[in-house]
Every structure is written in structure tokens, then in C-alpha cells.
Amino acid sequence: MLLRTILFNGWKAISKGESKMKKLAALFTVMALCSAPVLAAEQGGFSGPSTTKSQTGGFVGPDGSVTTVEAAKSMRDDTWVTLRGNIVERISDDLYLFKDNTGTINVDIDHKRWNGVTVTPQDKVEIRGEVDKDWNSVEIDVKQISKFDK
Secondary structure (H helix, E strand, C coil), X not given: CHHHHHHHHCHHHCCCCCCHHHHHHHHHHXXXXXXXXXXXXXXXXXXXXXXCCCCCCCCCCCCCCCECHHHHHCCCCCCEEEEEEEEEEECCCCEEEEEECCEEEEEECCHHHCCCCCCCCCCCEEEEEEXXXXXXXXXXXXEEEEXXXX
């Protein structure tokens, strides 16, 4: 009854004689009714049936073409490449020697790019990154690294 009075006649309809407690109760009731749909709503995203397996992020589909070390050495600066092979040696803090069937190339892998992946020289890895050409050297600036099982 009090709620209906507030909604249709406004706050002034409540007489001064009524207690502040009733006003507060009415206010909380209105707030609860207004916020319930907001709190019950999902926070976004698709919630229907999934046609693919669950993933934590990234693209799922055919891979882009895999490049060889030999081909990467002749590509332009800042060209995106995907290489598969082995990291065979650590040269310095973030610099490693990467090897595939066509040769070797230095790869720069920042600490944050490892994402908990532990790799040995026997592990086959896939690295994705950009060709980084300087005056007399070529290396790959790695943006993503993962173990490759195939």
C-alpha cells in the first residue's frame, strides 16, 4: 500500500505524521525492485549451446602458413611469421637460438611471452612473431610460443 502511494502520488503523499521508518522501508523496497533485474542479468557473452570445444582465447581454425627459417631470413622487416622447430640454446637473457630443418635464427622471447610454458631442446615448439631486421642481422621478435605436438 505504501509502495503504491509512493509510485502514484510521490513522496509528498506520505503525511508528515508517518514515521521515517516507513519512508526508509519504502525506499529500500523501491531500490530492491529496481535493482533485481540488473543483478539477475548475465554479464554478457553467448550462453547457448556450443558447437566447438571450450577455449581460453584466440582463433580456432586452420593455421596460417608455417614459414621456414630460410624463408623468414629473406622476408621484410615486421612481417608476421609462424615457425615450427626447436629452441636449442639460450644466448642471453631474452635471446635464444631457434632451429628448424632449413637453418637457425635468433629469436627474442620476452619473459612475459613464455606464459608458464617450459621448453627443452628436445621439445618441438611453434613460435609466432615479427621479423626484426637490423643493419646486418635478422631475428624474430616472438609474440607467442607454444609446444607443438604434431
